[in-house]
Each structure stands twice: as C-alpha cells, then as structure tokens.
Amino acid sequence: HHQKEYSIVNAYNQCLMSVLAYAGGDVDTEGSVTHFFNRQMVDVSALPYKVEKLSATPVVYDVPFSERYTKVEFIDSANVDDVGGNTQLFYVASQCDVVVSWKGTASMTDAMTDATYQPLGLGCDDKALCSGFIHSGKVHKGFWDAFSLVENLTIPSDSITAVFSDVLDLAASKRLFVCGHSLGGALALLHSAQLKEFDPCLYSYGMPRVLTCSAVRELSAITHYRHVNEDDPVPAVPPEKNLDNWFYRCWGPLGYLFSPIELLDFTDSGEVYLHHGKIVHFCKINLVIEWLEERNPSNHVRLRTTLPTKTKLYLVPSLNSETENNLKDAGDIQKRFFQQISEADKAKWFPLNENPTLKDALGFPDHSSLKYARYIGARLAELVAPEKYHFFRDQEQLFEKTLNERTDIVQGIRQRDALFLQMDHQLKQALICTQQDKQGPLALTRYTDNAVRVEEDLP
Numbered sequence: 001h002h003q004k005e006y007s008i009v010n011a012y013n014q015c016l017m018s019v020l021a022y023a024g025g026d027v028d029t030e031g032s033v034t035h036f037f038n039r040q041m042v043d044v045s046a047l048p049y050k051v052e053k054l055s056a057t058p059v060v061y062d063v064p065f066s067e068r069y070t071k072v073e074f075i076d077s078a079n080v081d082d083v084g085g086n087t088q089l090f091y092v093a094s095q096c097d098v099v100v101s102w103k104g105t106a107s108m109t110d111a112m113t114d115a116t117y118q119p120l121g122l123g124c125d126d127k128a129l130c131s132g133f134i135h136s137g138k139v140h141k142g143f144w145d146a147f148s149l150v151e152n153l154t155i156p157s158d159s160i161t162a163v164f165s166d167v168l169d170l171a172a173s174k175r176l177f178v179c180g181h182s183l184g185g186a187l188a189l190l191h192s193a194q195l196k197e198f199d200p201c202l203y204s205y206g207m208p209r210v211l212t213c214s215a216v217r218e219l220s221a222i223t224h225y226r227h228v229n230e231d232d233p234v235p236a237v238p239p240e241k242n243l244d245n246w247f248y249r250c251w252g253p254l255g256y257l258f259s260p261i262e263l264l265d266f267t268d269s270g271e272v273y274l275h276h277g278k279i280v281h282f283c284k285i286n287l288v289i290e291w292l293e294e295r296n297p298s299n300h301v302r303l304r305t306t307l308p309t310k311t312k313l314y315l316v317p318s319l320n321s322e323t324e325n326n327l328k329d330a331g332d333i334q335k336r337f338f339q340q341i342s343e344a345d346k347a348k349w350f351p352l353n354e355n356p357t358l359k360d361a362l363g364f365p366d367h368s369s370l371k372y373a374r375y376i377g378a379r380l381a382e383l384v385a386p387e388k389y390h391f392f393r394d395q396e397q398l399f400e401k402t403l404n405e406r407t408d409i410v411q412g413i414r415q416r417d418a419l420f421l422q423m424d425h426q427l428k429q430a431l432i433c434t435q436q437d438k439q440g441p442l443a444l445t446r447y448t449d450n451a452v453r454v455e456e457d458l459p
Helices: 008-020 033-038 106-112 141-152 163-171 183-194 213-218 241-261 263-269 321-340 343-349 358-362 369-384 393-405 411-436 440-450 452-457
Strands: 071-076 088-093 097-102 119-121 138-140 175-181 201-205 223-229 278-296 299-315
Touching: 008 097, 008 175, 008 201, 008 223, 008 369, 008 411, 033 071, 071 163, 088 163, 097 163, 097 183, 119 141, 138 141, 138 213, 141 163, 141 183, 163 183, 175 183, 183 201, 183 223, 223 369, 278 393, 278 411, 299 369, 299 393, 299 411, 321 411, 369 411, 369 440, 393 411, 411 440
Parallel strands: 097 175, 175 201, 201 223, 223 278
Antiparallel strands: 071 088, 088 097, 119 138, 278 299
16 A cells, blocks of 8 residues: 555565565575565465565455566675675566565674764765765765665666666656665665655664654655564664663653654754654553552551563554554653652663664564564454454453553553553554455455464464
8 A cells, every 4th residue: 555644564565575685586495585576476376475484475466467576676785796795675566566675684784883873964065975865964874885885786687777777767657665674674764765756655674773863854754654573672773872861761661652752852952863754663561560568557668560461562653643642641651650660660670771782683582574574464464353363462451451450550550551552452543445445355354364374473
C-alpha cells in the first residue's frame, strides 16, 4: 500500500525484504534474492516460503505473468575491484512498483568506529558536503561513505547503467518502497532523501541515527515508519550523551517512545544526531506493586516490586488521534512516576543502558532482523485470524486481567499501562487498507493458512 498511513502488511512485507537483503544473489541458493523473485514468486503451485534463512510467507496478490517483478538487481560493492567496501542492496521492479532494500551487516563495523562518528556538514558551500538532495544539517560520515560507494557502481545486467540512475528512472513512473534493517535502515533513509521527489514509502527496523536535527526537519515530509524492538540498542548509536541522559531523566527506558513530545525544545541548542520518521515500538511492559511494611509501630516503609506478569505491545503512536493522545497522556504519567521513585528503584527496575559499542549492539538479541519479522508476522496473523492464532494475545489478556483485578498496583503504572493497552488495541486500524482492497481478503487468508511457520520460529 503506497500511502502515508501506517500499514501492518507493509510493515511485514518490507521487513521480510529487509531480511532478504542479507541473502546473496545466487539464483540456485534457496532463499536468495534472485531465488525468491525468479523462482518462488513465479511458482503458481505454491506461495513464497523462504526469505534468506527464515521460513516465511509474505502477503502476496495474484497478478498476470506480465505484471511480475521482471527486473531483479543485486548490488554488492565488494564485487567491484576498484570500488571495494562492503555495501549491498537489491532492487526489483514490476509494471507498477519498485522496491529497494539495503543490507545491514556486522561486516560494516568499520563504518561505525569512533573515527567515523564525525558529522559531515551538508550544503554546497566550501566547507560542506554537496549531496544535491540534503541542504542543511549534518550526516554521519560512516553511513555517508557506505552510501556513496554505490555512486560508482553499475547494474550487473548491463555493466553500463549506473545503479542510482537506474533506480531513479524506475521510480519516476512507479510506486516506490524503500526499506532496511540496522545499518541498512540508515542507508535506506539516505536513499529516500535522494529520491524524495518520487514519494518513497520507507519502513526501517532497528536503525541507528543518521542525520542531525536540521536535516531531519528538512526531510520531514518523507513517509517513514521507524520500528524499534524492545531494548534494541542500535537506535542509540551514534551516542548523544546529553540527549540520551535527558531521555532517561524524563522517562527512563521509554524515552525513545515519548521523546518526540518535547524533542524540538531540546534541539534548539545545536546540531545533535536525531532520528527521522515516526516511531513504532514493540514494547515489553510489566506491573509494579507497592505496600507498606511496618518496621516498628512508628515506622512504616513503602516498598515496591515488579510482578512476573508481562506482555509485549505493538505501539504505533501516529496511527490516529486516539493513539497520539494516549501517548501524550502516558508520557505525562511516566514522567511523574519516574521523578517520584528513588534512585535505587530506578537502577533496579529501569537500568540506564550505557551507550553500546557497535560490536555489542549488533549482536544484541533484540536487534535481530528475524525478531522484528517474527513479531510483526505473529501480530498480523492474530489480527486476521484471532480464533486460530494466540501468539501474544493470551499473554496480553492475562496482563490486562491482572491490571484490572489487583488493587496494589502503583497508580501511575496502572494508568500508563492501561493507555498502552488501548494503543495496542488500535492496531487493527492498520489492517483496514488491506481488508478493503479488492484482493486483500484472499491474500490475508492465504497468509494465515501458512502462518504456522511464524509459530514454529517464534523465539
């Protein structure tokens, strides 16, 4: 769905394409880019079934053979002797659509060393980098260098046409979708900026910060939904110590969810690395109870602890006006609660994550592209066939039941979690565009008939 509004089908399919970017281009390797599009997508006897190492079925429509993805290009700078580096992407095109997916990989560690945190000025004066498509602010040097490698590459199918020129020509007459996980999300944002006149629909997953605030403001019209899974540390890279500490002082570990409420006031002080796009947070929450303990007849101490009951919610603050208002109210409650509890309780329940090294962040379990894809796929299956799939719904219902029945839950936590649950319940709105599409119901039914693969792969 090429639209400004959030679509969970877009989120799922583009996440699978972000996973697929980690595969190679050998058509005979099951799950590779070319195997997926040139074999699986044209097999009328079965649905696509393998995305890189993930057994997964995307949501797909039937189209005439002439409307299939006829152009499939896998680009790898490492295969070009005089270019080198380690930047990969693929793009595919049909009569109506072009999809671009950038790869994020641990082998790009050199692009994230401390030396390349250096921000490069954007503009076209003597001291700035003249990108031609971003005219203010600054860009992360490591990401810019990785992106710029593609400027010198030609497409494998003819060895003449420049990659960026080819994508630009395709985007001029088709609906444009761009995606990427991790460092691939950073490169996907830069590519979307280059293609902004063609209205890219960008979905990213676990991406780091790329641009400073002036550049983020300049690109605010780009449709971009930025997904963060639980405590994925990569979105905190590159570190902005003052900004991160401010997030934590206000909202604790939920700072990245609430930060857009007051972020512009903070950034008036200068060019700091900020995130672009509207956040989508896969948020794990728990319940905090409190009671008075009598130490002696004249001394009562208020104690708090967390319950083992937890749930994972799919929060899309920008989904509609109700979710936006719920986020604001929950942010106010979280801020008041966090300011009231002791430093010892903060350290116990809400430890401040130190700025991660890249090596540690890329290996963090919450950062896995498979975790993103499996969670989105599971929640999609639950929405389409609630009578059949209960991946997370039973856990959420138990959480809500406990929240409503226990009287010792801290009031601020009770109010905040109730608002979060309301936001999660609104997720069904993100499916309406598919349900109303002519071929949507059949595509969703086919997906849920095969979503058992999601269940088998859930962590």
